[in-house]
Structure formats: structure tokens, C-alpha cells
Amino acid sequence: MQQKTSEHIESLMVCEKAIRRQFEISNKEFAEGSQGDFDPLLEEQHEVVPGMINKYGNRALCLLTAECASYCRFCTRRRLVSDIERGRMDSDDVDVWVQYLRDHPEIREVIFSGGDPFVAGDELFEYALTEVSALSSVKVIRIGTRAPVADPVLINDRKLEAISQVSQPVYIGIHFEHPSEITRPTKRAVKRLIGAGAILFSQTVFLKDVNDNFHTLRDLFNGLVEIGVRPYYIYRCDPIPGATHFRVELEKERRIMTQLRRNLSGLACPTYVIDVPNGSGKIPVPLEFWDTDTSSYTDFEGQKHETQ
Ligand code: SF4
Secondary structure, eight states, rough: OOOOOOOOHHHHHTTHHHHHHHHHHHOOHHHHHTTTTSSSOOOOOGETTTEESSSSSSSEEEEESOSSSSHHHHHHHHTTTTOEEEOOOOOOHHHHHHHHHHHHHHOOOEEEESSGGGOOOHHHHHHHHHHHHHHHTTOOOEEEEEEHHHOGSSSSSSHHHHHTOOOOOOEEEOOOGGGGGGGGHHHHHHHHHHHOOOOEEEEOOOTTTTTTTTHHHHHHHHHHHHHHHEEEEEOOOOOOTTOOOOOHHHHHHHHHHHHHHSSSOOOGGEEEEEEESSSOOOEOOOTTOOOOOOOOEETTTTTOOOOO
16 A cells, blocks of 8 residues: 555644654564455455445445545555555446445444445445435435545535435544544544534444554544533454554553443443454454453354354
8 A cells, every 4th residue: 555645644743752653654564574464354255236235234334435534554444445446436336335235124234344435436425325315215425535534625515515415314423543633633524524414423443553552542532522522442453464554452452441331431432343354244342341351252143153
């Protein structure tokens, strides 16, 4: 994955090491070779039509573009992200998604992701939202993005208008890693999304030397609640080739999460999960309040995994 950073991220990189570490290519990426799995969540295996992944039956994921405003070096989709040719979608692809959704009325929730849907052209974004939300079987729309952090100007009038026209609730999951990402332009973008009627939540990944300590995450989650973004998930970093140097020891993560649970209001405390390597779901990790053996866990399908 090439290096790409927006002007906004570059301005944050100047004085914040935690931001540089997320976006700057490091030698460690190459030193790791191909250790890990390029598609740990088995998304390619569940791609039912180009750009649409149906893993869970009642939810479908639509990858609107492979581009992002800035590329995170720990990205779970780094096999695809930045592959602009392969990830380029157009209105014909959206038509195919809509047909698939018509044929599968059991799909109630559609998640637009990528890449970053806010990097897609306004016309395509608008078309996808309009066409998908016109289906009465679709009850919830979700959008996954890092644009309010990575390049807040991408939250523009036309996309906001498209969101405000959707009759279903639109839940927007924003990826945040560090409290210094809550800048004035980001707060403005968040406010505008709320103004368009979106319900906001956050997603975070535990990252070594970025946010693997109590104070950083406490400030991040408190800061998010204060701007109207509900902390939702914090993930254990997936073992992606080139990104394993970002992984934190499990026991350290559990210790931090236990301390956060003790100190934060329930509203500010996200659920700490492992994304199962076979793509079968997100399993909550028990905190230190329980005497538990965390060396293995069982996924939604009853399969046992050694904790990685
Ligand atoms: S914004 Fe999301 S999809 Fe894009 S590089 Fe970062 S983690 Fe990956």
C-alpha cells in the first residue's frame, strides 16, 4: 500500500508522533515480510457480487471505493485499499447491488465502506444511498468512514444532503485512534453530520505506541462523547502482513480496558472485541473483573480459536 496523506493529516503529523506512526511507512512493514494473513476476515470468499460482501445473512457490506483520504498503515483491508482500478465502482455496480438486495429481502442492514465512501464521487455516493434506501426491505443504513479525521472537507454539502434524504436511520461509524485527532475541522464535520440526521459512533483499533495506554484512550473516549460520537468498538489489531508491529499484548489491552471501564461513564466505554480470523464475527474480550482463561475462545459458529 502506497503512502498517502491529506494536507490535514500532514499538518497533524508535524507535532504529533502518534499521528505520524499511523500514516508514515516504516521499515518494520517490510521487515515483517508476509507474516500474517492478507484477508483475515475472509471477505473475498464472501463477495457475492463485485464490491458486495454478504457474510452474516441479514447484513451486507458495499465497498464503494478502494480509496481513502489518507492510508493507515495498519489497515485490515490493505489488500484492497489503494488498488484504485480494482476497487473502482460505478452506478452499474450499484444497480447490481440493488438487484442482489431485491433478491435477498432478509438483508435488513446495508453498510457502505471501502476505502472511504466519502472519497467516492458525490454523484456515486448520492446514487448508492438513494437506490439502496429506496428498498423497503432495507431498514438501516450504515457508513464506515475516517474522513472526518483524515480529511474533514470531504464532508461536503452534497453528501450531507444525500444523507439527510434517506428515510431509514443512517448510522455513521467514524474511525478515531487518538485524542489529537479531535481537531476543530473534525468537530465541525461531526456537527454537520449530526445536523444531516446521522447517528454517530466510533471505532478504534488498539495500536502500539499510538494509543496503548489508559490516559490516551480515556481522553479519546471522553472527547468523543463530548462531540456527540458514541464510542462503540475497540478492536484488537488484526495480524495483517506489514502491520503486526502495531499489535499490543492481549494482557496489556485487557488491563487498560479494565481501568477504562472503572473510570469512564458507560456511555464513553466501547466494547473491546477480537474480529475472529475466519470472519465469523466480533467476540467480546472479558476484562479483569472475571477470573478467566483467555488463551482461547469459541466463535459464533462454535469453532475454537487460540487467542493470537
Ligand atoms: S481509512 Fe479505513 S479503509 Fe482507509 S486505510 Fe484507514 S483503516 Fe483502511
